[in-house]
Each structure stands twice: as structure tokens, then as C-alpha cells.
Amino acid sequence: WKGEEVRPYVEWLVENVNEHPLINVHLDSEVRDVSGTAANFISTLVDAQGEKTEIRHGVTIIASGGENLRPKEYLYGEDPDIFVSLDFDREVVQNPERLLSLKSAVFIQCVGSREPDRPYCSKVCCTHSIHSALILKELNPSMDIYILYRDIRTYGEREDIYREARTKGVRFIRYELNDKPRVEKTDGKLRVTVKDQAIGMSVQIDTDIITLASAIVARNNSEILSRTFKVAMNQDGFFMEAHAKLRPVDFASAGIFVCGLAHGAKSIDESISQAKATVSRACTILAHKERMVGGRVAVVDPDLCIACLTCVRICYYEIPFVNEDGVAQIDADRCHGCGVCVAECPCQAITFASLTTEQVVAKIDACFA
Incomplete structure (x- = not known):
């Protein structure tokens, strides 16, 4: 709190954003669909006239504000x-x-x-x-x-x-x-x-x-954004970070961040500080020319899958889905490698790409040999 006037700062900010050659502003638009993962998101915007625009982007920052x-x-x-x-x-x-x-x-x-x-x-x-x-x-x-x-x-x-x-x-x-x-x-x-x-x-x-x-209070579209981007909300309707101390502006899903009143009630100076923290985290992804994906990801054997939807229901990150062939599919670039679906699959149709069931059993046998 320094007692500065807010309106001149906001007017300056809006003017700079609108005139920046690398910033595209879409007014009266909403996000209808999102796919992909960090460094490779694809979002579909729909404006007031119903016209759709597809945008490819590396990170997502949710700063939808409050009311x-x-x-x-x-x-x-x-x-x-x-x-x-x-x-x-x-x-x-x-x-x-x-x-x-x-x-x-x-x-x-x-x-x-x-x-x-x-x-x-x-x-x-x-x-x-x-x-x-x-x-x-x-x-x-x-x-x-x-x-x-x-x-x-x-x-x-x-x-x-x-x-x-x-x-x-x-x-x-x-x-x-x-x-x-x-x-x-x-x-x-x-x-x-x-x-x-x-x-x-x-x-x-x-x-x-x-x-x-x-x-x-949280905006009335927060629940829609939560479902669209598959991010968590708290009991008050605000978006919830992955960890209050270790990852205060990150969501559990990689490449998606939050700041401002969308995260909770706070003053303007606190919102600005959080926005700067969010930009810093976003740059850790955008600064790289390519992004390596971890090798420990879940893989579905289509010959064993019966589409029971167990993996779809239990995945915290909502990544598995049933494809056109009627079997579960897990995108490797989105998988967090937590292993919950591997353990829960009743047909043993899901395994880790770099850690098969046979390898796990062999390790257990070696421990008790």
C-alpha cells in the first residue's frame, strides 16, 4: 500500500497490452475446449458471434478474477x-x-x-x-x-x-x-x-x-473453467494451487498456473506480486526450445482392455479416455506416472512403459531372496 491511484495504472496497462505486437486480445470470448499438455496446449475459443478460433500455446495462466x-x-x-x-x-x-x-x-x-x-x-x-x-x-x-x-x-x-x-x-x-x-x-x-x-x-x-x-467471491464461471482445464477448486469456489508453500502458483497439471482473485481474495499489490511469480514459473517452460517427457508413463494394452472405465474414474488428472476403438487410451505427454491406474486396472491391461509387471515381481523376489 503506497496510496497510488489505481485508474492511471490500469489505463497504462491496458494501452500497453493492446498495442503490443506479440499480444493478441480476444474480447467477449470463452474457452470451450482444451487439449494437450505443457508446451503443447490447443485451446478453442468461441466469441459472441459463435466464431471459433484455435490457439496453440505453451502455458496457461488462469487469472479470471473475482466478483x-x-x-x-x-x-x-x-x-x-x-x-x-x-x-x-x-x-x-x-x-x-x-x-x-x-x-x-x-x-x-x-x-x-x-x-x-x-x-x-x-x-x-x-x-x-x-x-x-x-x-x-x-x-x-x-x-x-x-x-x-x-x-x-x-x-x-x-x-x-x-x-x-x-x-x-x-x-x-x-x-x-x-x-x-x-x-x-x-x-x-x-x-x-x-x-x-x-x-x-x-x-x-x-x-x-x-x-x-x-x-x-469467486466468479460464476469458475466451475466451468475448472472442468475445462481440469484444475482443482477449494470449498469457497476459488482455484487451488498444487501446494501452498512449494508450488504456490502452480496447478497439479503441468503448465497451468493461477494468480490474482481467481486464487482467492487479496489486495492489488498482492495480486501483482503473484502475477510476477506466475510469469517466472511460466518462463521455466517457455524458455526451452523443446521439452523432455519422463519415461515412466502408463501404457494400455488394447488386447486386454475391456473399457471398464476404472482408469477413467480414478485418475486424479483425468487423463485416460476411451478412444474410437472402444479401449482406454493414455497420452504419454500428459501422464504424470503416478501409477494409480496401473495398480487398479482389474485386467492388468495398463503397465508402465519402463517398468513392467515382470520387472516389479523380479525386484520383489530379489528383496526376499
Whole structure:
């Protein structure tokens, strides 16, 4: 957090991407089919007109972003003076004159996050709300502003704007999850009732607007992307890396990486850092002229296979499939060599190319000789 303006950076980034001779941008398009493996992917894109485009590429980076939750509480959607944070930002840009006339404003934190359904913190809400409160203070220093929070998480250099908000008179009121604020409209005015944990009493606040710091959630197309690219998702709908410490931006499938809000709620600077890490990992593949495939891969004997689909069901990487001849097939360049299908095949139709059943039995006999 350095306090920089985001819009100029995004505009500069978009301009550079659109003008770069080696970058092709496909708008209003979706990935319908993917085949191949690291260094040799083939993806089919379909645009809004239904036109298909086939692309060959060496790596895949999933950075599909996230979405702002539209809550079903606090009268959101029922009153035009109740916003979510992004709506408030839009109001600041499009209708600042209206904000000048306000006498009071309330921000409610952790709307839809840090709850049983979504136990994670969205990480940006506290900073966003405090920054918005300071904008209102600049427009009207005498405005009464309240931030209702469960825990303030303005970590790192973000602590500076928290202190600034305190200095400028922004009031912070802590509430508990089991005793949320109540919003009602009485005589045409919004009223918020909240139990202040500091004094142990309920406080009623009459306000002109309410801004809800709603959770960051996974995009609604994440499940489709998960099936298309055969990558894992966590219980919250975000994409899940292969290992949080050893492979933090890799998927289990080689050549596919993740970054940004697609991976989970995080701030812009954290998304940029993760994107740089993803590029670094992608370059380990793209920097080579050719890619060697390991010799220990599963091979199917078509004369023994009865297409029972055991290998298709148990493969974690979803690589085996039944071909046109009605027997299982495993692409050598995609096989991870884990050996699960070799062990589970009831007909012993699958073996390792470099390690046959006879060799394994001979090794076992030698161990006990």
C-alpha cells in the first residue's frame, strides 16, 4: 500500500497490452475446449458471434478474477441510499455533488465474509471503507461518519490511513458476529442500530447513506473453467494451487498456473506480486526450445482392455479416455506416472512403459531372496 491511484495504472496497462505486437486480445470470448499438455496446449475459443478460433500455446495462466458479493441483508437492493463499496466508488465519480449535501454516513464491514458460509477475510474491505470515509471527509469535514467493524485489518502501511481517519473524526464501532447491526427505514430515513462493544450498549445512528463492505467471491464461471482445464477448486469456489508453500502458483497439471482473485481474495499489490511469480514459473517452460517427457508413463494394452472405465474414474488428472476403438487410451505427454491406474486396472491391461509387471515381481523376489 503506497496510496497510488489505481485508474492511471490500469489505463497504462491496458494501452500497453493492446498495442503490443506479440499480444493478441480476444474480447467477449470463452474457452470451450482444451487439449494437450505443457508446451503443447490447443485451446478453442468461441466469441459472441459463435466464431471459433484455435490457439496453440505453451502455458496457461488462469487469472479470471473475482466478483463483489451482492448481499441479501441490510435492505440492500430495497433502498437507493444503500450501496456496496464499488457502487459507492461509482457515486463518488459520477455524482459528487450529492455527497456534498450528506450529513452522516455509515460503513458496515464484513458483509458476507468471515461467516460460516465464507470464513475467509476479503483483505481489502477495511482499507477501502476507510479510504472512502476520508474522501467524504475531504468533501465535507463536518460530516458524521461511522465504521461498524468486527476487526480492523489495515495491515502494513495501510495503518497510516487508519490513524488519519481517527485523527479526522471518523468513529469506529465494534460489533460481534452474533449481534449484527440492524438497518431499518423509519419515516423515510435510514436508521442503524448496533451494540457498541466498548460501552456494552446499543447505539442508534440516523444516516443519509449506508455502504456495505461486501465479500469478494469467486466468479460464476469458475466451475466451468475448472472442468475445462481440469484444475482443482477449494470449498469457497476459488482455484487451488498444487501446494501452498512449494508450488504456490502452480496447478497439479503441468503448465497451468493461477494468480490474482481467481486464487482467492487479496489486495492489488498482492495480486501483482503473484502475477510476477506466475510469469517466472511460466518462463521455466517457455524458455526451452523443446521439452523432455519422463519415461515412466502408463501404457494400455488394447488386447486386454475391456473399457471398464476404472482408469477413467480414478485418475486424479483425468487423463485416460476411451478412444474410437472402444479401449482406454493414455497420452504419454500428459501422464504424470503416478501409477494409480496401473495398480487398479482389474485386467492388468495398463503397465508402465519402463517398468513392467515382470520387472516389479523380479525386484520383489530379489528383496526376499
